[in-house]
Amino acid sequence: MRDEPSHPRRVRVFPSKPQAEVDDELAFHLEQRVRDYVARGMDPAAARAAALERFGDLHGVRSECTELLEADRRATRRRDWLDDLRQDLRFGVRSALRAPLFSLLAVVTLALGIGANAAIFGVVKSVLLDALP
Amino acid sequence: MFAKDSGLLQGTLELLVLKTLSWGPMHGYGIASWIESATGDVLRVEEGSLYPALYRMTRKGWIEAEWGTSENNRKAKFYRLTSEGRRQYRAQTSGWQRLASAVNQAIGTTRAPSWAR
Numbered sequence: 001m002r003d004e005p006s007h008p009r010r011v012r013v014f015p016s017k018p019q020a021e022v023d024d025e026l027a028f029h030l031e032q033r034v035r036d037y038v039a040r041g042m043d044p045a046a047a048r049a050a051a052l053e054r055f056g057d058l059h060g061v062r063s064e065c066t067e068l069l070e071a072d073r074r075a076t077r078r079r080d081w082l083d084d085l086r087q088d089l090r091f092g093v094r095s096a097l098r099a100p101l102f103s104l105l106a107v108v109t110l111a112l113g114i115g116a117n118a119a120i121f122g123v124v125k126s127v128l129l130d131a132l133p
Numbered sequence: 134m135f136a137k138d139s140g141l142l143q144g145t146l147e148l149l150v151l152k153t154l155s156w157g158p159m160h161g162y163g164i165a166s167w168i169e170s171a172t173g174d175v176l177r178v179e180e181g182s183l184y185p186a187l188y189r190m191t192r193k194g195w196i197e198a199e200w201g202t203s204e205n206n207r208k209a210k211f212y213r214l215t216s217e218g219r220r221q222y223r224a225q226t227s228g229w230q231r232l233a234s235a236v237n238q239a240i241g242t243t244r245a246p247s248w249a250r
């Protein structure tokens with residue numbers, strides 16, 4: 001029995017819900033077991049019952065696996081988010097250092113803009129707002 | 134396989150899964166079948182307990198899962214060893230063999246200790 005995945009490394013753009021993924025996986029297992037029993041001459045209903053019995057606590061396994069998969073997904077998301085943030089920060093700093101004159105210009109522009117705004121607001125506040133009784 | 138009262142440790146199941154996957158990627162059903170036949174059907178109680186172990190091993194980064202197509206053209210989740218899993222496999226195999234031979238040596242001793250003579 002050689003069965004390699006036929007789509008190795010295929011990235012799932014929209015990962016399925018943990019519950020659905022666990023259900024798919026366990027359903028595959030039971031289906032294979034039933035198929036195996038039927039191939040050995042059992043009738044389908046008896047094969048199904050035997051497969052379930054051999055599997056054990058289906059509900060327990062199902063909820064335990066779902067919980068584990070959800071926790072794994074959460075951890076992956078958190079890690080991806082942090083990785084992205086780190087990458088963006090590094091890229092930003094590197095770009096700023098590569099063009100120091102441009103960066104300086106940007107900083108000066110921002111400083112003047114914020115300063116001018118504050119100054120104008122100071123004047124407007126004292127003339128228009130504070131003058132009202 | 135490995136029901137709670139079967140007296141077999143979780144670590145044993147994990148080592149057997151690592152061993153199975155050292156042959157190549159396989160789905161849960163294939164792993165269960167291989168372990169059962171390779172151990173002479175001794176470990177064939179409650180196949181379901183294999184799956185939580187697989188998910189835990191995925192979280193530990195020893196194995197990774199991806200969906201592929203089984204030999205009868207059915208969508209199935211295949212597990213493969215990561216490089217960390219390969220390292221674990223080697224370390225746990227030698228650890229298990231040391232433990233097993235030490236226990237074997239002890240329970241196979243025929244010479245009684247001095248206090249029992």
